[in-house]
Amino acid sequence: MPTQLLVPETLPAATAAETTTITALMAQTEAPLSGAPVPAPEAGAVLILLALLSPGEPKEPREK
Amino acid sequence: MTDELPVGTDTVGRVTGRALDWLHRNRLYGAFPSPESADLADPNGYYKSLGETALAASLVLRERSVLPAGHEQAAHELLDFAWGQLRQGDLLYERQLRHPLMTDPLEVYTHFGRGGHRHERLDTLLGHLAGLRAHQGAELMPNRRLAVANAARVAGFAGSGSSEGSGGGADWAGLLAATWLGRLPEPWAIDWMTAYCMTHTVFHVTDWGGLPHALPGDVVAYLECWLPVWIDIWTEIEEWDLVAELLIVDACLPRPGHHRDVWERLAAVQHADGLVPRDGKPVGDEPEQAFRDQQHTAVVTVVAGTLAQSRSGDASPR
Amino acid sequence: MPHQDTALMEDYARAADDLAGRLHRCLETPGSGAALADYVEGATDRRTALAAVRVLGPDVLAPALFGTRRIDPADREVLATALAHYPLDAGGTAETMCLDRVTTGLLHRAEGAVSGDGVAVDDAVDVDTFLRPEERWRPWAQQMAGVASCALPGVCGSLVEQARTRAADLGRGVARAMLRRDYRTAARLVRWTALADNNRAAVDQLNIEAVLRHLELCGSVNARLSLDVRIARLLRTRTRREGAG
Numbered sequence: 001m002p003t004q005l006l007v008p009e010t011l012p013a014a015t016a017a018e019t020t021t022i023t024a025l026m027a028q029t030e031a032p033l034s035g036a037p038v039p040a041p042e043a044g045a046v047l048i049l050l051a052l053l054s055p056g057e058p059k060e061p062r063e064k
Numbered sequence: 065m066t067d068e069l070p071v072g073t074d075t076v077g078r079v080t081g082r083a084l085d086w087l088h089r090n091r092l093y094g095a096f097p098s099p100e101s102a103d104l105a106d107p108n109g110y111y112k113s114l115g116e117t118a119l120a121a122s123l124v125l126r127e128r129s130v131l132p133a134g135h136e137q138a139a140h141e142l143l144d145f146a147w148g149q150l151r152q153g154d155l156l157y158e159r160q161l162r163h164p165l166m167t168d169p170l171e172v173y174t175h176f177g178r179g180g181h182r183h184e185r186l187d188t189l190l191g192h193l194a195g196l197r198a199h200q201g202a203e204l205m206p207n208r209r210l211a212v213a214n215a216a217r218v219a220g221f222a223g224s225g226s227s228e229g230s231g232g233g234a235d236w237a238g239l240l241a242a243t244w245l246g247r248l249p250e251p252w253a254i255d256w257m258t259a260y261c262m263t264h265t266v267f268h269v270t271d272w273g274g275l276p277h278a279l280p281g282d283v284v285a286y287l288e289c290w291l292p293v294w295i296d297i298w299t300e301i302e303e304w305d306l307v308a309e310l311l312i313v314d315a316c317l318p319r320p321g322h323h324r325d326v327w328e329r330l331a332a333v334q335h336a337d338g339l340v341p342r343d344g345k346p347v348g349d350e351p352e353q354a355f356r357d358q359q360h361t362a363v364v365t366v367v368a369g370t371l372a373q374s375r376s377g378d379a380s381p382r
Numbered sequence: 383m384p385h386q387d388t389a390l391m392e393d394y395a396r397a398a399d400d401l402a403g404r405l406h407r408c409l410e411t412p413g414s415g416a417a418l419a420d421y422v423e424g425a426t427d428r429r430t431a432l433a434a435v436r437v438l439g440p441d442v443l444a445p446a447l448f449g450t451r452r453i454d455p456a457d458r459e460v461l462a463t464a465l466a467h468y469p470l471d472a473g474g475t476a477e478t479m480c481l482d483r484v485t486t487g488l489l490h491r492a493e494g495a496v497s498g499d500g501v502a503v504d505d506a507v508d509v510d511t512f513l514r515p516e517e518r519w520r521p522w523a524q525q526m527a528g529v530a531s532c533a534l535p536g537v538c539g540s541l542v543e544q545a546r547t548r549a550a551d552l553g554r555g556v557a558r559a560m561l562r563r564d565y566r567t568a569a570r571l572v573r574w575t576a577l578a579d580n581n582r583a584a585v586d587q588l589n590i591e592a593v594l595r596h597l598e599l600c601g602s603v604n605a606r607l608s609l610d611v612r613i614a615r616l617l618r619t620r621t622r623r624e625g626a627g
Contacts, residue, residue, distance in 0.1 A: 011429060014468045018433065021390045022468050025398055025437040026478050028528050028570060035563030036297040037255040250589045252560035289550055289584050293557045296520060300562075 069134045075327045076376075079334055080369025081132060084124065086338030087117060087362045088138045091145050093355035102158035110149075113359050115172040118146045120366040122178035123272055127374045143179040150176075153183030160189055165202055167212045174215040194221040206243040207261045210268035213239055218271060240269055240283070248282060251290035256306065259294060263309040270316040273371040276378075277318055284318060292321060299326055302344030304333060308364040315371035320378055327372075330365065340365045393427075397434035399605035405444055406609045409616065412450035418442060419456035435464040439481040440531045441609060443488050447535045448616045453492045461489055476512035477528045480541065483507065484532045491536055502539025503532065509540035522548065523555025523571060530570030530610065533577060535620060542577055549578035553588045560593065565601045568593065569610035576617035590618070 069088070071081025094113050096106075104111050124131065124139035150156055153173070160169035170190055173183070193199050194216060204212065213234035240246040243265045244258055254262070266287070270278045279287070295310045307326060314320045334340050339354060341347050342361040347354055404421060418435060425431035435442055442461060446453035465486065470478050480503045487501030503509060513525050522544075532541055545552060552575050559568035572593055575585050594611055601607035 011432075011467060017387050017390055018429075019468060019470060021387065021394050022433055022436050023470055023474065023478060024391065025394055026439065026481060027475065028530065028566070030524055030527065030559070030567045031562060031564035034297060034300050036301050036561050037259075038301065038303070039256050248587060250592060251587065252557045252593070254561070285583070286587065289553070289587070290557060292519070293554045293561070297558055297561045 069138055070132045075324065075331050076369050076372050077132065079327060079331050079340070080366055080373065081135065082334060082338035083340050083362045083365040083369070084120070084135060084138055084338075086340075087120065087359070087366060088142055089338075090351065090355050090359075091117065091142060093352045094146075094149075094359065096149055100155060102155065102162045104159065108356060111168075111172075113356070114146045114149050115168070115175065116360060116363045117142055118172065118175035118179075119272075120363040120370075121146070122175040123367050124370050125179050126274065127370050130374050130376075131370065140179065143176065143181070147176055147181050153181065153186055157183055157186040157189060160186065160193070164193055164196075165198065167202065167204065167208070167215075170219065170221070171211055171215045174219045177219050190219070190221055205261070206239065206246075207264040207268070210239050210243070210265055214268040214271055236269065236278070237280070240265065240280070245283065245286075248286045251286075251293060254294065256303075259298070259306055260309065263306075263313050266313045266316050272367065273312070273316040273375070276316055276375070279317070287313065287317060288319070288321070291317075292323075295323060295326060299329060302333070303342075304330065304340060304344075305342040305361040305364060308340070308361060308368045311368040312364060312371060315368060315375050318378070320372070320375045322372065322376070327369075338362075393430050394433045394437065397425075397430045398437045401431075401434040401438055401442070402605040402609040405438070405441060406605065406612050408445040409448060409450055409609075409612050417451070417454065417457050418460040419454075422460050432460070432464045432467055435460060436468045438531070440484045440488060440534055440537075441613065443485070443492065444534065444609075444613055444616075446492055447488065448613075448620070458489060458493060461485070476507055477525075479503075479507045480509075480529045481531055484534070484537055488534065488536055500536045500538035502537070503541055504539045509544070513541070513544055515544070519548075519551035519554045520558070523551055523558070524567075526552065526574055527555065527559075527567045527570040530573045533573035533617060534613070535617070545574040545577045547578075549575065549582065550584035552578055553584040556588055556590075556593060560596070563600075565597050566604065566607050566610070569597050569601065569607050569614065572597070572614040573610060573617060576614055576621050 069081050069085040071078045071085075094110060094117060096110050100106065100111065106112075121139040121142040124135055125143070128136040128139070147153065150172075153176070156169040156173050160166065169186070173186060173190070176182075202209075202212075213236070217234065243261065244254075245262045245265045266279065267273075270276055291310060291313060295307060295314070298306050298310065308330070311323060311326065314323060330340065335347070339347065339358055340361045342358055347358065401421060422428055422431040422435070443453065445451035465482065470482065474482070483503040483506035484501055487503075491501065513522065513529075517525070526541075526545065529541060533545070552571055555571045556568050556575065559565070559571060572590060575588070575590055578585055594615060597607065597611050601611070
């Protein structure tokens with residue numbers, strides 16, 4: 001293995017775009033949009049169960 | 065009664081007063097469209113919303129000493145309106161008699177009791193049912209069992225709760241331990257519905273902030289640590305209804321965090337007429353639909369703000 | 383963003399992911415994985431490969447720091463070259479300065495040039511300015527996530543002290559990131575929790591082991607996330623060992 005692997009002079013100087021890109025990739029910012037829990041489709045009905053009403057209305061017996 | 069309620073001078077007071085005013089002004093939209101029977105064919109949830117309105121009104125009355133003038137009057141009118149819709153309690157009595165294992169008549173009745181409304185036959189019926197083994201063994205979600213226990217506690221029915229043979233009084237520690245919150249769970253393993261279960265757990269253990277020291281120390285420490293995270297994430301996605309419930313939880317703690325910045329957000333989204341949107345989606349123009357959709361949010365905002373004003377003197381932990 | 387910058391971003395990001403994958407394999411299986419020199423030598427585009435080394439910064443030293451692979455002179459030279467070829471002085475932020483300080487400091491330690499307690503960023507950056515101690519938990523945790531690549535063995539000083547003393551706030555940051563499904567941020571913050579020893583109750587309630595498993599399940603396709611999780615696990619093991627010993 002060569003002792004000097006890469007001779008800096010053989011590489012052109014880093015461009016502004018390259019530097020900017022590297023800075024952007026180093027900058028570990030958080031996800032811009034939240035994936036926080038939202039109401040599930042059945043939630044409306046379930047919320048009624050929670051709040052005040054009991055789970056299910058017992059049906060009246062059918063006339064025989 | 066003047067057209068507009070006077071509101072508190074700070075943000076919490078303004079948001080709360082205007083929400084209460086909206087609830088009061090729009091209360092007729094909460095009337096049963098036709099006389100209701102004990103079986104409640106009630107797909108739009110008028111009964112539920114009447115109970116919630118009664119809850120808000122009852123807590124305003126309980127905390128009236130810290131609230132601006134006019135709020136007590138508005139709360140009485142709201143409570144009287146709801147009581148009238150329930151035929152001065154007859155509807156609750158008939159419903160409980162017809163469906164003895166239903167717990168909602170007790171839960172709803174308790175709010176009216178705070179405001180001085182009583183129904184003698186219902187009292188007798190509830191006392192009778194509270195002693196049944198069947199009642200104590202009712203199949204309810206853990207936070208709902210707490211709701212029943214607190215309602216019984218407030219309304220004065222000893223013997224309700226999950227413990228047998230203890231001579232009355234609920235096993236609060238046992239009931240709490242059975243809930244999601246009681247296990248002090250991973251705070252990131254919570255969803256929208258579980259969040260509501262958690263808030264209700266706190267409401268009932270502390271009797272809606274009336275007993276801020278009723279939560280055990282480890283649960284208090286847990287909530288002081290993680291409640292700010294839940295408030296943060298749901299504020300970010302504008303779930304205002306849930307955020308208001310989380311603010312109620314905060315006000316139920318021995319040392320509330322107060323979260324003034326969140327109240328500023330609520331103030332910013334509150335409509336000119338006092339309506340508080342339940343989430344970030346647009347609110348329709350039709351006032352009756354708006355009432356149906358946002359009434360719950362007004363209720364929890366009024367409760368949150370009322371309790372926050374009561375607790376404003378209590379130092380926060382941070 | 384102009385077309386060529388988007389292409390550049392994609393190239394560099396892909397290269398960084400590729401290198402992250404190699405480092406991860408290296409950490410999982412001691413002795414395996416290409417050395418940095420081999421990586422750059424074998425790359426189709428050396429500039430891009432060097433950029434990847436530059437982007438990952440301190441983490442390229444992880445295999446050496448966790449003892450799974452020695453860092454040999456050729457590797458050290460690749461790192462030095464990457465740093466020299468892409469100086470960030472003008473466009474650098476406090477965060478990139480922290481990362482660079484740790485990279486160069488750990489590099490010197492690997493060369494045997496420096497002994498002592500470890501690398502602190504404090505001589506390069508005024509930590510209390512950009513990571514204000516009085517900052518509320520959320521912005522503070524966001525900042526800590528940004529410098530999470532400094533959470534490595536051999537690093538000490540203000541950053542580590544802040545992580546140690548604000549364990550509850552780290553925990554809040556982790557919980558918030560998990561709930562937002564921002565698993566990259568969660569993984570970065572979990573690295574810091576391994577170094578926190580105050581207020582362990584908050585961190586314990588989080589159930590870090592479960593968080594790590596959850597991140598592994600949710601983020602297995604993301605190379606940089608997987609690397610952060612691996613490093614977090616190794617830091618935890620190391621911290622527990624040092625605590626018990």
